[in-house]
Amino acid sequence: MYFKAVGFLIWCCYSFTFGLDPCENHKKCDQCISDPNNCIWCAKDNIDDFRCKSIYEKSWCPNHRINPTSSINKTDDRSFSSDLGKSVQIKPQRYKIQLRIGQKIDFNFSYEAAKNYPVDIYFLVDASLSMQDIRTWTADQSESIYFTLSNLTSNVFLGLGTFVDKNAIPFSSIIDSERSYSFIHRLNLTEDFETFKTILKDAPAGQSFDEPEGGLDALGQVMTCKEEIGWREQSRKIIVLLTDGSYHAAGDGIQGGITRPYDGKCYTRNGVYLNEINMDYPSAGIISKLAKDEQMIIVFAVKQGIQNVYKKLSNSVRDSWSTTYDSDDMAKILKTIYEKITQRIKFDIKSEYRKNIEVKFEPDCFVNTSDSCIVHKGQEMNFVGSIKLLCDVEKDNFLVDVMIGGIKENLTLDIDVIKRCNCETDIKSEECNSFGNRRCGICECSPGRYGAKCECTATSRNTVNNTNSCTAPGDDKVCSGHGLCHCGSCNCNQRRNGRFCECDQDSCPRDASGATCNGHGNCVCGVCTCTSADWSGDACDCYKPTTPCIVDGKLCNNRGKCNCGSCRCAPIAQWDARYYQDKFCRVMHNPDCHSRQCELLLSCAQCHHSGNGNCSQCHSDVDVNVTKTLSDVNVTVAPWNLCLFKTNGICYSRFAYRYDDDNYSLQLVVQTDNDCAESYYMFGGLFLLALILIGVATLVAWKLVTDARDRHEYERFQKQRDEDMSETRCNPGFKPSTMMFSNPAFRKRSVHN
Numbered sequence: 001m002y003f004k005a006v007g008f009l010i011w012c013c014y015s016f017t018f019g020l021d022p023c024e025n026h027k028k029c030d031q032c033i034s035d036p037n038n039c040i041w042c043a044k045d046n047i048d049d050f051r052c053k054s055i056y057e058k059s060w061c062p063n064h065r066i067n068p069t070s071s072i073n074k075t076d077d078r079s080f081s082s083d084l085g086k087s088v089q090i091k092p093q094r095y096k097i098q099l100r101i102g103q104k105i106d107f108n109f110s111y112e113a114a115k116n117y118p119v120d121i122y123f124l125v126d127a128s129l130s131m132q133d134i135r136t137w138t139a140d141q142s143e144s145i146y147f148t149l150s151n152l153t154s155n156v157f158l159g160l161g162t163f164v165d166k167n168a169i170p171f172s173s174i175i176d177s178e179r180s181y182s183f184i185h186r187l188n189l190t191e192d193f194e195t196f197k198t199i200l201k202d203a204p205a206g207q208s209f210d211e212p213e214g215g216l217d218a219l220g221q222v223m224t225c226k227e228e229i230g231w232r233e234q235s236r237k238i239i240v241l242l243t244d245g246s247y248h249a250a251g252d253g254i255q256g257g258i259t260r261p262y263d264g265k266c267y268t269r270n271g272v273y274l275n276e277i278n279m280d281y282p283s284a285g286i287i288s289k290l291a292k293d294e295q296m297i298i299v300f301a302v303k304q305g306i307q308n309v310y311k312k313l314s315n316s317v318r319d320s321w322s323t324t325y326d327s328d329d330m331a332k333i334l335k336t337i338y339e340k341i342t343q344r345i346k347f348d349i350k351s352e353y354r355k356n357i358e359v360k361f362e363p364d365c366f367v368n369t370s371d372s373c374i375v376h377k378g379q380e381m382n383f384v385g386s387i388k389l390l391c392d393v394e395k396d397n398f399l400v401d402v403m404i405g406g407i408k409e410n411l412t413l414d415i416d417v418i419k420r421c422n423c424e425t426d427i428k429s430e431e432c433n434s435f436g437n438r439r440c441g442i443c444e445c446s447p448g449r450y451g452a453k454c455e456c457t458a459t460s461r462n463t464v465n466n467t468n469s470c471t472a473p474g475d476d477k478v479c480s481g482h483g484l485c486h487c488g489s490c491n492c493n494q495r496r497n498g499r500f501c502e503c504d505q506d507s508c509p510r511d512a513s514g515a516t517c518n519g520h521g522n523c524v525c526g527v528c529t530c531t532s533a534d535w536s537g538d539a540c541d542c543y544k545p546t547t548p549c550i551v552d553g554k555l556c557n558n559r560g561k562c563n564c565g566s567c568r569c570a571p572i573a574q575w576d577a578r579y580y581q582d583k584f585c586r587v588m589h590n591p592d593c594h595s596r597q598c599e600l601l602l603s604c605a606q607c608h609h610s611g612n613g614n615c616s617q618c619h620s621d622v623d624v625n626v627t628k629t630l631s632d633v634n635v636t637v638a639p640w641n642l643c644l645f646k647t648n649g650i651c652y653s654r655f656a657y658r659y660d661d662d663n664y665s666l667q668l669v670v671q672t673d674n675d676c677a678e679s680y681y682m683f684g685g686l687f688l689l690a691l692i693l694i695g696v697a698t699l700v701a702w703k704l705v706t707d708a709r710d711r712h713e714y715e716r717f718q719k720q721r722d723e724d725m726s727e728t729r730c731n732p733g734f735k736p737s738t739m740m741f742s743n744p745a746f747r748k749r750s751v752h753n
Contacts, residue, residue, distance in 0.1 A: 026052040029421035029440035033068055034392050036102035041066040043423055043441040045431070051441065066440065068418050070105040071098045075414065080380070082114040084155065087234050089114050090404065090411050097387070100418040104358075104388040109411050111345060111404065112380045118155040118235035120189050121145075121334070123196075124218050126243035127162035127206045134242060134325060139200040141330045146193040148331040152338060157189035158196045159229060163218035164206035165248070168256040168277045173209040180206055182276035183218035185268060188230035212252070213245045217262075219298070220282045221273050223290040225266035236341070236406050237296040240334070242325060244303040247313070253280035264290060284316040292318050292348060295408050299337055301325040319346070319405050345373045345381065346405040353398050358388040387413060456487035472500040498525060509539035537564065551584040559585035559664060575600055575619040575666060578659075587661065597657065598643035601668060605645060605655040608670045621665040630654055630671045640669075650683075651676040 023039035026032040032041040032052035042051045042061035049060065076094035081087055091110045099105060125135055142158065149156045163183045165171045172180035187199050208214075222229055222239055231237055253259065262282045267275040291298055298320040300310040307324050314322040321337050347366040349359050359366070362384045365373035375381070387400065400413040421440050429438035435454035436445035445454035467478040470485035479490035483501035492501035508516045508523035517528035521540035530540040542564035549555055549562035556562055559581070560569035569585035572578065577597035581587045601622070607615035608626050618624055627633055635642065635656035647653050651674035658667050 021050070021053055021055045023052040023054045024050040028442065029066060029423065030419060033066065033421055034101050034419050036391055038102045041421060041440060045441055047441065064441065066421050066423065068100055068422070070100050070103045070418070072096070072105055072107055080112045082116065084118065085234055087114040087117060089407060090409050092411070094412045094414060097413055097415045098418055099387070099389050099415050101389045101392055104386050106384055106386045107413070108382070108384055109402070110380050110382050113342065113375055113377065116154040117407070118157070118232055119149060119153050119238065119338070120157045120159065120232055120235045121149070121238045121240060122159040122161065122189065122222055122229060123200070124161050124163065124215070124222055124239055124241045125200065125203070126213055126215065126245065127164050127203055128213065128245065129205045129207055130244055131242070132205055134244065135200055135203065138242060138330055139197045142193045142197040142200070144329070144331040145334060148335050149338060152335070157191055157232070158193055159189040160187040160196055160200055161185045161218060161222060162203050163214055165208035165214040166217070166253070166256060166258070166276050168258065170209055170255055171214070173207070178204065180208055181272070182214045183221045183268065183273040185225070185228055185271040189232070211245050212248045213243055214281065215241055215243055215247045216249060216282045216287060217273065217276060219287055220262060220264065220290065221266060221268045223294050223296055224264065225268045228266070228268050228271065234408060237294065238299060239296055240299045240301055242301050244306070246306055246309045248281045250281055250283035262286065284313055288317040291320065293350070295403060295406060297321070297341060297406055299323065299334070301330070301333065341406050343375050345375050348403045348405055349400065350403060351398065351400040353393050356390055356393050357400060358390055359400070360386045389417065393417060451487060470500065472502055475500070511541065549584070557585040573619065573621060575622055587664070589659070594641055597641070601643065601655065601657055602645055604668065605643070605670045609647065609653055609672060622668050623665060624668045624670065626670050626672060628671070629673050630656055630669065633669050635669060647674050
């Protein structure tokens with residue numbers, strides 16, 4: 001709920017910021033106030049704004065707003081009572097509510113458990129042979145069951161019925177209605193437990209062929225056949241199903257050729273279910289619905305080994321219980337379940353429009369059944385409920401029953417849906433051209449007329465609800481979704497036109513400034529219609545005159561075509577090394593292209609140099625002239641360019657070229673004489689260089705040899721010297737440079753003392 005509230009708040013803020021109001025499309029007051037967004041209608045005459053809004057400013061329609069609110073009144077408020085057959089446990093019993101769609105209204109009610117509220121317990125027992133001991137055991141406990149429950153309430157009735165399975169193959173081995181049957185009612189609800197005991201013991205045993213039994217068949221009849229069973233109007237109704245086998249459910253009947261679904265009605269006459277071989281088994285869903293509608297509590301008391309099967313079934317059936325009959329004696333089991341049922345209150349809602357309403361309770365005993373829902377004897381419990389109608393419903397009046405699980409009492413909410421505005425009516429108003437009544441600020445037109453002021457006449461193709469004349473063939477939107485159908489014609493929104501508003505005035509191409517059709521035409525259904533003969537094209541962006549393409553009196557320099565005011569130039573020729581041309585197709589000179597141009601013309605020049613007059617290497621746009629020497633032609637001045645090339649490996653020749661931009665061609669002059677002087681100088685220089693290199697190499701070699709010989713002599717000397725110094729010898733002619741003399745008169749002081 002928190003996230004829903006936050007989401008709604010964000011949506012409201014977004015709607016207010018961007019002007020999105022879901023109510024603005026409503027054209028009548030009754031439609032407006034029936035919107036779940038709590039729309040408000042303005043009944044003021046001749047209003048220029050929307051009449052229906054949920055987001056508005058204070059200045060909008062201050063004194064003519066129609067905004068009905070919900071109201072509630074008690075219509076049945078009897079006091080609590082515990083009288084038999086007249087007990088009252090819910091107070092009040094009925095509310096009359098004027099409820100507007102989308103609004104919530106609160107209601108108060110109380111609950112007080114009646115003293116000694118009657119209890120009807122119907123035992124539905126599996127009569128198979130395997131259940132013989134359990135039937136006897138249950139019959140023996142009937143007195144204990146009766147008196148145990150009588151200690152809880154003084155009004156206890158017991159009833160009895162048995163079942164086996166459908167009397168049809170393959171559910172039974174033989175067709176015998178005495179041994180195989182879906183349901184037999186054997187004892188009406190009574191307080192005579194002795195009779196109950198006797199009939200249960202004497203009930204004949206039956207037999208089925210397969211393991212699952214027909215318990216759901218019997219359950220359906222017990223809950224729907226109120227008069228046959230003897231259910232009391234005011235009682236807590238408990239059905240105890242005793243079995244040791246699983247159950248057949250909807251769809252299993254097809255095994256015996258039975259395909260007709262069970263419809264939830266009573267087909268038991270004189271205690272016997274008559275449609276067992278005509279109708280399929282009930283589904284868990286229909287069993288749950290019947291239990292809810294009749295406020296019956298089902299107890300599945302089964303064998304220990306199959307409890308999980310019935311536990312799953314119990315989870316699908318509202319207010320049902322699952323237990324095992326061998327866990328304790330039956331009296332204690334029923335006492336425990338009865339105390340749990342009666343000690344906690346649980347609400348249920350019943351209405352034909354259950355999905356269209358939102359009902360809440362405080363404390364919540366509908367979903368959570370908290371500790372606040374525990375019943376204390378003799379204590380009145382107070383509750384606050386709220387109901388909200390989420391959307392429009394077909395009927396103007398419907399009922400919602402708030403029921404308490406296990407008792408056939410309820411609080412009835414008698415709801416009148418607020419669908420009509422309470423406005424005065426001006427009969428045959430002049431505002432409506434006398435063809436309608438003025439109500440809530442608008443005209444309600446007479447038959448055959450429609451429109452805001454009843455100004456339109458209805459025809460077979462043109463009525464208020466028939467918009468065929470405003471709908472384009474193949475389209476399902478009125479006026480293409482961009483206008484309103486008025487009197488059979490489309491009133492288009494801004495920037496839309498056409499018979500069906502199919503044309504968008506802004507759908508044509510725009511230029512950089514945002515102008516449609518380049519500012520030179522009109523947009524008609526997405527197509528530009530140019531307004532000037534000088535402009536053409538899908539976007540009126542093509543300028544027809546060729547003036548912008550002319551330079552120096554030539555159209556695109558005679559090298560291209562003028563298209564929409566711009567030159568589309570021919571590609572640069574293969575013989576031309578230049579790579580850039582301007583917007584007028586003029587090929588621009590570039591000094592960096594000279595070497596490349598020489599390469600492109602080399603093969604042509606070599607061919608003509610060799611004297612071959614038929615040179616396929618030369619392009620037709622290259623005008624070639626051959627001369628003995630270029631000095632014969634003054635090519636040393638611009639715009640001539642000189643190129644040098646080898647002829648026979650050692651000699652050179654030259655050619656010169658220049659561009660003719662007027663005719664986009666090239667003039668080439670090829671020299672036939674060879675120039676070998678440069679080759680001689682080159683070879684002489686190379687010979688001199690070789691001599692120098694040889695001399696340097698000779699000096700280097702001499703130096704290396706000399707160094708090697710000196711190194712060898714030094715190493716030999718060093719080796720001989722080492723050998724001579726290997727032994728120490730005394731020089732006989734050597735005399736030391738010092739002499740020693742002794743003084744005979746010297747006496748040491750130590751000796752003297």
